[in-house]
Amino acid sequence: MMQQLVKAIQDQPLADRIADIVQPPARRAFRQTSGAGRTLKNILSGTSIGHPLHPILKDVPVGGWTMAAVFDALAVVAPGKDFERAADVSILTGLAGAVASAVTGLSDWSDTTGRARRIGEVHAILNVTATALYAAALLARKDSRTSRVALAYGGYGIMLLGAYLGGHLVFAQQTGVNHAAKTHLPLEFRPVLPAGELKENEPQRADYNGMPVVLVRRGERIHALYARCAHQAGPLEKGSVEGDSIRCPWHGSRFSLEGGAVLEGPATSPQPCFETRVAAGMIEIRSRERESP
Amino acid sequence: MQGKATLADHPIHPMLVAFPIGFFGAVLVSDVISIWGNPGFWPHMSVWLIAFGVVGALIAALFGFVDYFTAPMPAAAKRTATTHMILNLIVVAIYIAAFFVRYGNPISTLGYVLTYIGLGTLVVSGWYGGHLVYVGLVGTKPAKETTVEGRSAETMRAPAQRS
Ligand code: FES
Numbered sequence: 001m002m003q004q005l006v007k008a009i010q011d012q013p014l015a016d017r018i019a020d021i022v023q024p025p026a027r028r029a030f031r032q033t034s035g036a037g038r039t040l041k042n043i044l045s046g047t048s049i050g051h052p053l054h055p056i057l058k059d060v061p062v063g064g065w066t067m068a069a070v071f072d073a074l075a076v077v078a079p080g081k082d083f084e085r086a087a088d089v090s091i092l093t094g095l096a097g098a099v100a101s102a103v104t105g106l107s108d109w110s111d112t113t114g115r116a117r118r119i120g121e122v123h124a125i126l127n128v129t130a131t132a133l134y135a136a137a138l139l140a141r142k143d144s145r146t147s148r149v150a151l152a153y154g155g156y157g158i159m160l161l162g163a164y165l166g167g168h169l170v171f172a173q174q175t176g177v178n179h180a181a182k183t184h185l186p187l188e189f190r191p192v193l194p195a196g197e198l199k200e201n202e203p204q205r206a207d208y209n210g211m212p213v214v215l216v217r218r219g220e221r222i223h224a225l226y227a228r229c230a231h232q233a234g235p236l237e238k239g240s241v242e243g244d245s246i247r248c249p250w251h252g253s254r255f256s257l258e259g260g261a262v263l264e265g266p267a268t269s270p271q272p273c274f275e276t277r278v279a280a281g282m283i284e285i286r287s288r289e290r291e292s293p
Numbered sequence: 294m295q296g297k298a299t300l301a302d303h304p305i306h307p308m309l310v311a312f313p314i315g316f317f318g319a320v321l322v323s324d325v326i327s328i329w330g331n332p333g334f335w336p337h338m339s340v341w342l343i344a345f346g347v348v349g350a351l352i353a354a355l356f357g358f359v360d361y362f363t364a365p366m367p368a369a370a371k372r373t374a375t376t377h378m379i380l381n382l383i384v385v386a387i388y389i390a391a392f393f394v395r396y397g398n399p400i401s402t403l404g405y406v407l408t409y410i411g412l413g414t415l416v417v418s419g420w421y422g423g424h425l426v427y428v429g430l431v432g433t434k435p436a437k438e439t440t441v442e443g444r445s446a447e448t449m450r451a452p453a454q455r456s
Pocket of ligand 1: 229230231248267
């Protein structure tokens with residue numbers, strides 16, 4: 001049944017029509033290239049902590065509202081103000097977490113395309129609906145206990161649907177998941193490009209056993225990174241060199257050429273980086289680490 | 294990289310962790326409220342939340358164990374998984390101790406200390422769990438036609454995959 005839900009959503013043209021209106025302003029709001037806006041984007045994406053932030057924050061509404069469901073049930077078994085109050089506190093905690101999750105979610109969604117964008121949109125609509133139901137439940141509390149509990153359980157059901165879609169974004173669509181993982185890193189030096197063909201500050205694509213690599217020459221130094229962006233596998237060889245870093249052309253993640261560290265998000269994982277040398281006129285590369293992440 | 298414990302194509306363990314995280318997180322809220330709230334209710338509430346959290350953690354752990362033994366993982370991911378598992382077992386042990394201490398005296402200092410060492414360890418352990426998914430790709434199973442800017446991510450990554 002859940003798979004059918006996903007199937008119905010992922011190729012739904014209506015979702016695209018809504019997204020075409022909502023996404024461009026969201027992109028503009030979140031994709032700042034410098035200053036505080038840039039720092040904020042790094043925080044919202046989770047770049048600053050090395051893991052996507054949205055899936056961490058969402059534990060607050062999911063956990064809080066699960067608690068509320070438990071307390072509402074207990075309040076029926078053992079009537080009294082205390083369990084009702086505990087349920088209220090849980091709903092309130094969940095609401096605060098939901099707002100924070102929504103901001104990070106919107107930021108993540110602004111960088112999605114295709115099916116992830118459509119599924120993400122419905123995920124957002126469901127979660128906003130659940131949040132609204134919980135807010136209504138808190139407001140209804142004073143007047144009618146029954147309508148309050150009904151609203152809260154309705155919200156929980158919708159939240160679970162939204163959560164399933166969120167899981168689908170991660171586990172099937174691989175949104176927020178490291179796209180530079182599982183790279184088969186070369187352990188011994190192999191030639192990949194004649195040294196004369198690499199021009200200063202012009203990223204160039206090469207292959208190591210079919211694995212895409214991007215090479216950048218800066219003066220005497222030659223840098224080599226895995227060429228598919230950790231964020232969503234964007235082509236780094238089409239990116240731009242900025243100082244001692246390279247910026248992905250798709251959503252603007254920036255990686256250090258020296259070690260592959262993420263300097264700016266939305267990527268949260270580092271880019272695999274290679275050791276280079278020139279031998280017999282050829283650029284040769286090999287892995288720095290002995291093992292893939 | 295999915296294990297055998299899945300529901301509707303998604304790994305079960307990450308769904309269930311909401312329960313221990315929810316319960317143990319709620320202990321924090323309950324303890325804070327007990328500073329001014331009804332002293333006959335909130336401290337006891339914390340104790341029962343810990344008990345529920347332990348039960349939730351053990352159920353989540355069952356599915357975690359299945360994944361640990363059935364999900365294909367490269368060596369580095371396996372090490373992360375081992376760390377995640379050991380930390381979680383420590384978390385459960387700490388909370389069980391906290392339960393027994395606080396069952397006798399809900400506001401015992403030792404009880405609080407144990408509770409918050411448990412919570413801190415849970416955060417670290419959760420971090421490793423997230424690392425498995427978001428960096429190690431464990432639990433994910435790419436949809437066949439995952440498109441990334443119009444291209445198949447699978448096709449692009451295929452040459453670079455180990456297995
Ligand atoms: S693919 Fe999104 S920033 Fe590179």
